[in-house]
Amino acid sequence: MERRWERGPVGIVLSVLLLVVLLAAWELSVHWFEVPAYLVPTPSAVVVGLWRGFASGIYLFHLKVTLVEIVLGFLAGSALGFLLGALIALNRTVAYFLQPYVLVFQTIPKVALAPLIVLWFGLGITSKVVSAAIICFFPVMVNTITGLNAADRERTDLLRAMGASRFQIFRMLRLPAAGAFIFAGLEIAVTFALIGAIVTEFLGAEAGLGMLMQSMNFTMDVAGSFSVIVVLSAVGVVLTFAITLLRRRVIFWEDGTTDKAK
Numbered sequence: 730m731e732r733r734w735e736r737g738p739v740g741i742v743l744s745v746l747l748l749v750v751l752l753a754a755w756e757l758s759v760h761w762f763e764v765p766a767y768l769v770p771t772p773s774a775v776v777v778g779l780w781r782g783f784a785s786g787i788y789l790f791h792l793k794v795t796l797v798e799i800v801l802g803f804l805a806g807s808a809l810g811f812l813l814g815a816l817i818a819l820n821r822t823v824a825y826f827l828q829p830y831v832l833v834f835q836t837i838p839k840v841a842l843a844p845l846i847v848l849w850f851g852l853g854i855t856s857k858v859v860s861a862a863i864i865c866f867f868p869v870m871v872n873t874i875t876g877l878n879a880a881d882r883e884r885t886d887l888l889r890a891m892g893a894s895r896f897q898i899f900r901m902l903r904l905p906a907a908g909a910f911i912f913a914g915l916e917i918a919v920t921f922a923l924i925g926a927i928v929t930e931f932l933g934a935e936a937g938l939g940m941l942m943q944s945m946n947f948t949m950d951v952a953g954s955f956s957v958i959v960v961l962s963a964v965g966v967v968l969t970f971a972i973t974l975l976r977r978r979v980i981f982w983e984d985g986t987t988d989k990a991k
Contacts, residue, residue, distance in 0.1 A: 734979070761972060767825040770952035778956035787941070788960060794936040795926060796964065798854055802861020803922040803968075810866045814873025819899065836941045839864040843929045852933045857926045862923035865918035872914030876907025905980075927961065 752772045757763075759771045761933035766774065782788035813831070817824040843860055880903040888898050930939025938957050945953040 732984035744960030774952040800859035806862035861925035876910025
């Protein structure tokens, strides 16, 4: 059972203290063991790299490019995943013909498709959006199918007995019941979209944080590479938090039930 202090100021202070301790241990370990800077930089060097990157404006430029790729790929992949998942869950004929092919394609490592995607769509933003969309498509589709099929059969039969149409049953029962599943898939998908965009930028890009990190690796700027990782981590946290906020607004009854239980 969760304690109250874990969600209050005390929990935040303890988390910050833990972070400070870990960073201090990292800094001291690098100096104590005399680890070369081209292998593992100190946290202070990473902070300097962050400052220089944002002060020069280069991080902001590449961050905007990567964010556009992530958001567009996430929206496209999530929308397609939801639509196809709904079709498979609601139509037995569609499920019979499409689901086997979808399952086969799901087993393919999506990262392995990145070189082909770059070859087909070029070094521009299109290849990154396509890669992000493909990699975040499946979590949303699978969770949508699971959620829509998890609706209470007794309630479904009751609505049918009352003369409700299939669309009314979908809108009033099955979609609300699947809300938690769908948003769980979206939380996974937004992280996958980030991974898909960055991996494709590694392989070839005109701009973006992945391309910037690759150029830093070529020049042995390890502190700069770590600073880009920090930026990417922050982007992932912010995007996940945005999905969580949206979930609380859309599935507001879920939080109310959870709070009462606690």
